[in-house]
Amino acid sequence: MNVATGQRQFTALMRLFHWLTAALVLTILGIGVAMVASLADYHRLVAIHRPLGILILIVVVIRFVNRHNSKLPPFPATMSPRERSVASASELFLYALLVVQPLVGWGMLSAASYPITLTGSIHLFPILPHNVMLYAVLRRAHTVLAYLLFLTFLAHFGAVLFHSWVMRDGTFSRMAPWKVRAH
């Protein structure tokens, strides 16, 4: 890993990607959970959900490439080697979820033979053949992955709050949207 010892924060671009992803993912999870229970707003919400999912796929892929090419600040001294490996693994897990979930959504619409409309006439090509049994499996997977994503987000949110607020070890400042000066 590229660790810059003098650096306390993730790079500005990494922080921008982080907060952009956070906003997009929370929005799409909220839309997703609301739309499946809604009659009146179902269509409006699905029409946002589809292009938003594709946008997240694009953002996450670019973000992953950028992360690979960026220097990372060291972990806080309060984190044990085991905590560090759990944090790294959960980061990788989140990346995987954020790539797989939009692909499952795209694949499930393909298997259902829905046009994958982004807006107006603009639509994506199908990535799987028309097969409703496959659709049924992917549709279920999309729900399971959404819950998994949400629970992973809650764990991440809780862990950062715990470190930053209870242990006061500056974990949050590493990813703070603003510039944090070294003491």
Added chain:
Amino acid sequence: MRQKLRLIGNARIHGAVAILVSSGASKLADTRHFGRLAGTAVAVLGVAAVFIYLGGWFNPEALTPARFADGFERSGGIHSGFRRNHAKGVCVSGSFESNGRGTRLSKAVVFNAGRIPILGRFSLAGGNPDVADEPEMVRGLGLLFNLPDGEEWRTAMINTPVFALNTPQAFFDRLVATQPDPQTGKPDPEKMAAFLASHPETVQATKIIQSHPASSGFENSAYYGLNAFWFMDASGRSIPVRWSLAPVQAFAPANTTGSARPDKNYLFDALIAGILQQPLQWHLIITIGQANDPTNDATIPWPDAREQVDVGTLTLDHVESEETNPCRDINFDPLVLPGGMAPSDDPLLSARSAVYSQSFTRRSGEKKLPSAVTPSEVRK
């Protein structure tokens, strides 16, 4: 303090919650830390609560797509692999020959002069896929216009000029009112009377529907899109529209005496025989609404004087059992619209899209049982 928390954290690293609980319990005396721990828990639970609220779990009485589909299942039963409504059907295909006159109404490519491949499905309303055909049953026609470049227009129409209901709640309430009573096995007429008493729009719409007697078969029925939509032309102008299919086949009244209906598939058999004899045709008619015409109420017809534009001819020349044709596995969602068309404010549209999708998802994963209109029925 930090050291101790870290030790606890090391021991119980699996999830922030475990850490919070164990370290919170061991540090009860330290109110400041306990307060922050509690705050962390409240923040996490608060975010979870927002999502539980968005998902409607705090409001279990609300009408959802799942409850709607449950209602159809209570009325028509669960028939593995079949649609929850309009369960009995047959697949058709053919083409739409656009005459180009629709281009001034909408920029949708379907209206450019030319030929568009069509996949369709004729159906009877109700959840029973083996129901015996009756002339007064509502007939449906779902169409999928396969536009160039992968774009699609889907529409699901029925043979009544208006719809009997104007809100999803009314639709659901009527579904409940017409469900068979568990004791008598028949719908309770008092429940239906109570429903009609509180839904004058349904009474009014039923009069309009009854003033258009059913034709003898699927092939000489008109079909109506019912809900209003918006068309957008190339200059960005929007107009409210409704659409319908006017049959080229001559009208003949339905045989309602019941004497000459030996076969339970007689409506489908006549359709099949008709298509095998010669292709069936309909004109696609766009009715253009004016400023005060309601776009949000499918029970109210627009005045007869509204401009109607014949935008092209639908030709259906192939018929096939659902068992061997992809139309079974298509959701004729009325909100699959091409660029140049948009939904109106009719609340039935989003609800139809949501409930069709729920029905589609449920049946997709189920074992597919044979269709009443079998492949051999189509060939005989």
